[in-house]
Amino acid sequence: xxxxxxxxxxxxxxxxxxxxxxxxxxxxxxxxxxxxxxxxxxxxxxxxxxxxxxxxxxxxxxxxxxxxxxxxxxxxxxxxxxxxxxxxxxxxxxxxxxxxxxxxxxxxxxxxxxxxxxxxxxxxxxxxxx
Numbered sequence: 001x002x003x004x005x006x007x008x009x010x011x012x013x014x015x016x017x018x019x020x021x022x023x024x025x026x027x028x029x030x031x032x033x034x035x036x037x038x039x040x041x042x043x044x045x046x047x048x049x050x051x052x053x054x055x056x057x058x059x060x061x062x063x064x065x066x067x068x069x070x071x072x073x074x075x076x077x078x079x080x081x082x083x084x085x086x087x088x089x090x091x092x093x094x095x096x097x098x099x100x101x102x103x104x105x106x107x108x109x110x111x112x113x114x115x116x117x118x119x120x121x122x123x124x125x126x127x128x129x130x
Contacts, residue, residue, distance in 0.1 A: 009061075012100050013062065013070065013121075013124075014016075015062060015074070015089065017121070018060050018062065018074045018121045019027075019046075019074060019087060019089075021121035021123050021124070022058075022060075022074065022086075022087045022116070022121055023124045024075055024122065024123075025085050025116065025122035025123075026085050027076045027085045027087050028085070028086060029042065029043055029044045029079065029084035029085055029086030029117070030043030030044075030047075030086055031043060031077060031079075031086050031087070031088040032088065033090070033097075033099040033100065033103055034048055034099070035086065035099060035127060036098065036099060037099065037102065038051045038098070038099050038100075038102025038103040038105070038106055039050055039051050039054075039103070040054055040077065040088060040103065042079040042081065042082060042084055042086075043080050043084075043086070043108070044079060044082050044086075045081050045082035045084065046086035047079060047080060047081040047082070049079060049080060049081070051102060051106035051107045052107070052108060053080055053105050053108065054077050054078075054080070054103075054108060055077060055078050055080070055107075055108050055109045055110040055113070055115075056075055056076070056077060056107040056108060056109055056110055056111065056122070057076040057077065057078065057110055057111065057113060057115040057117060058075070058076035058111060058115070058116035058119070058121075058122045059073050059074070059111065059118075059119055060074045060119065060120055060124075061073045061119070062074070066102065068075045069077060070095075071091060071092050071093040071095065071096075072089055072090065072091055072092070073089070073090050073091075073092050073104070074087050074088075074089050074121070075087060075088050075089075075090060075103075075107070076115070076116045077107070078115075085115075086105070088103075090103060090104060
């Protein structure tokens with residue numbers, strides 16, 4: 001447990017757990033990738049957000065316990081038009097689609113803005129770097 005009550009991320013955390021943690025912190029809007037572009041569609045105001053203008057507040061990576069190639073990332077984002085906060089799930093690595101890779105490459109890295117933990121779901125402690 002951390003001082004804030006969260007536990008360190010582990011390989012046993014499920015996608016459902018991670019999404020629930022973000023939702024509990026107010027990242028409850030739905031976003032989806034726009035086919036072939038890597039841009040996002042905000043489910044609240046229906047605006048198409050150019051990836052370079054999407055603030056990426058947090059990335060929580062997950063790998064399948066039985067299949068390390070099952071690499072996903074939950075990304076906490078905010079709509080610049082309506083202010084809705086939510087998450088989008090993308091694959092990364094060799095199984096990522098063009099849209100997923102483009103979104104991760106082009107989105108605006110704002111993991112230093114303290115809106116959410118930079119590389120963990122809310123309530124999790126980031127792994128020590130070293």
